[in-house]
Amino acid sequence: MPAVGTEDAATLEAVSDERTRVLIIGGGFGGLFCARRLGRHDVDVTLLDRGAGHIFQPLLYQCATGTLSIGHISRSLREELARHRNVTTLLGEAIRLDPGARTVTAMRPDETTFTVGYDVLVVAAGMKQSYFGKEHFAEWAPGMKTLDDALCIRQRLFTAFEIAETLPPGPERDSWLTFAVAGGGPTGVEIAGQIREVASRTLANEFHSIAPEDARVLLFDGGDRVLKSFAPGLSDKAARTLTSLGVELHMGVHVTDVGRDGVTVTPKSGGAAEQYAARTVLWTAGVEAVPFARQVAEVLGADTDRAGRISVEDDLSVPGHPEVFIVGDLVGRDDLPGVAENAMQGGLHVAACVRRDLDGKPRRRYRYRDLGSAAYISRGNALLQVGPVRVSGFAGWLGWGFIHIAFLTGLSNRVSTVFTWMAAIGRADRHHRAFMLGGATAAEQHYTWSECDETPG
Numbered sequence: 001m002p003a004v005g006t007e008d009a010a011t012l013e014a015v016s017d018e019r020t021r022v023l024i025i026g027g028g029f030g031g032l033f034c035a036r037r038l039g040r041h042d043v044d045v046t047l048l049d050r051g052a053g054h055i056f057q058p059l060l061y062q063c064a065t066g067t068l069s070i071g072h073i074s075r076s077l078r079e080e081l082a083r084h085r086n087v088t089t090l091l092g093e094a095i096r097l098d099p100g101a102r103t104v105t106a107m108r109p110d111e112t113t114f115t116v117g118y119d120v121l122v123v124a125a126g127m128k129q130s131y132f133g134k135e136h137f138a139e140w141a142p143g144m145k146t147l148d149d150a151l152c153i154r155q156r157l158f159t160a161f162e163i164a165e166t167l168p169p170g171p172e173r174d175s176w177l178t179f180a181v182a183g184g185g186p187t188g189v190e191i192a193g194q195i196r197e198v199a200s201r202t203l204a205n206e207f208h209s210i211a212p213e214d215a216r217v218l219l220f221d222g223g224d225r226v227l228k229s230f231a232p233g234l235s236d237k238a239a240r241t242l243t244s245l246g247v248e249l250h251m252g253v254h255v256t257d258v259g260r261d262g263v264t265v266t267p268k269s270g271g272a273a274e275q276y277a278a279r280t281v282l283w284t285a286g287v288e289a290v291p292f293a294r295q296v297a298e299v300l301g302a303d304t305d306r307a308g309r310i311s312v313e314d315d316l317s318v319p320g321h322p323e324v325f326i327v328g329d330l331v332g333r334d335d336l337p338g339v340a341e342n343a344m345q346g347g348l349h350v351a352a353c354v355r356r357d358l359d360g361k362p363r364r365r366y367r368y369r370d371l372g373s374a375a376y377i378s379r380g381n382a383l384l385q386v387g388p389v390r391v392s393g394f395a396g397w398l399g400w401g402f403i404h405i406a407f408l409t410g411l412s413n414r415v416s417t418v419f420t421w422m423a424a425i426g427r428a429d430r431h432h433r434a435f436m437l438g439g440a441t442a443a444e445q446h447y448t449w450s451e452c453d454e455t456p457g
């Protein structure tokens with residue numbers, strides 16, 4: 001087990017020199033599956049994560065819209081890995097790799113640093129939301145990658161209705177009742193559908209001044225159809241369901257500006273830009289590598305694609321550095337998809353490589369097996385695509401639910417999520433709508449976002 005240093009820059013060294021030290025950066029799907037598979041084997045594993053919890057990202061939108069709590073979709077990594085005595089979990093953000101010294105420097109939440117040594121490094125730090133170089137959009141349009149994002153969206157969503165309730169009828173009130181979503185992939189589709197359901201079912205009878213069901217939800221995407229990764233027939237069905245829910249689809253347009261009052265969209269084919277007044281804008285349009293991954297690629301001299309995914313050998317190691325592996329969304333090879341299944345399989349594959357190295361056997365090449373994909377459209381309605389099998393509607397929803405429950409971390413999370421869904425399918429209410437706005441004397445959270453008004457750009 002590593003000894004934990006208490007001073008800045010103290011290096012955490014393995015007590016035993018004989019055992020291989022495996023350092024995993026990131027406790028998402030890739031890192032967690034790798035750590036679990038190495039648990040109880042003859043190696044010392046350290047799992048370093050900036051959040052100390054495993055987040056089930058596929059259900060973040062249900063947390064953002066009040067169906068599930070953050071407890072349903074996350075689990076402490078320390079708790080999850082407690083029974084693996086050879087695995088140590090550490091809270092810290094990896095900020096620097098020194099491949100010569102074989103150390104990673106990490107930052108604690110109090111901004112002091114420490115370093116961890118390794119013999120084998122597994123980088124499974126995932127991707128972050130990309131605003132395609134327009135970082136100032138983030139102020140107005142939160143993405144959906146972390147628990148903080150989900151809680152921020154929940155706050156903005158329900159606050160928007162509350163603010164509208166206090167305004168007289170007119171354009172300002174309408175803009176608070178207009179929600180713009182950038183990106184027509186699974187996350188954009190899921191959140192857009194959910195906002196319409198919140199408006200038309202959950203909140204329908206709770207307000208006196210406004211009619212929440214009149215809320216507009218606008219979905220913008222540069223492509224010619226939503227859910228491009230699904231077969232055209234399924235994505236057509238999704239579009240019809242979304243339209244019947246009341247989501248307004250705007251295809252073939254790019255969101256070119258985001259500000260306090262709404263969005264500007266420009267047709268991909270050229271033509272005049274249009275503005276939409278919307279006080280709530282959500283961004284699901286793109287991803288890019290986290291900053292640490294970019295530093296890793298730089299110091300290892302590895303190639304990356306435009307989003308920062310790192311090129312790897314066919315065993316997932318970095319060319320010229322067989323002791324460094326890349327796992328999950330960060331892998332830049334063979335157009336591997338950014339899905340949980342690829343991260344889980346990658347994590348298991350790297351664990352197998354480590355064990356084969358110890359046994360003196362040659363490593364195997366990584367082969368991704370596509371087990372299909374699923375997307376939630378609305379209550380009791382989802383798409384499921386497994387090879388030639390295509391299912392939608394209620395049957396799709398059952399398949400979608402089964403897959404998500406199977407991969408949710410922790411038995412209690414699974415059981416409570418199933419019960420919550422069963423309750424939600426027949427009823428309109430959502431029990432996890434609470435949001436925070438900061439203390440009475442210190443408004444840590446923006447309420448009307450007027451603080452942002454002075455932000456340049």
Ligand SMILES: Cc1cc2nc3c(=O)[nH]c(=O)nc-3n(C[C@H](O)[C@H](O)[C@H](O)COP(=O)(O)OP(=O)(O)OC[C@H]3O[C@@H](n4cnc5c(N)ncnc54)[C@H](O)[C@@H]3O)c2cc1C
Pocket residue numbers: 025026027028029030031048049050051052053054055057058059060061092093094095124125126127144145186187290292327328329330338339340341343374375
């Ligand atoms: C909203 C949303 C919905 C999705 N829906 C689906 C779906 O329905 N089906 C599907 O298959 N996939 C889905 N995905 C994609 C899936 O979640 C990802 O492919 C998967 O999480 C990738 O796993 P990973 O291990 O590579 O990275 P992640 O799961 O993102 O984990 C990365 C981990 O690294 C940590 N980290 C980051 N930087 C550092 C650092 N510098 N130091 C220490 N720790 C760090 C993070 O805290 C995080 O815990 C969805 C993703 C999102 C965001």
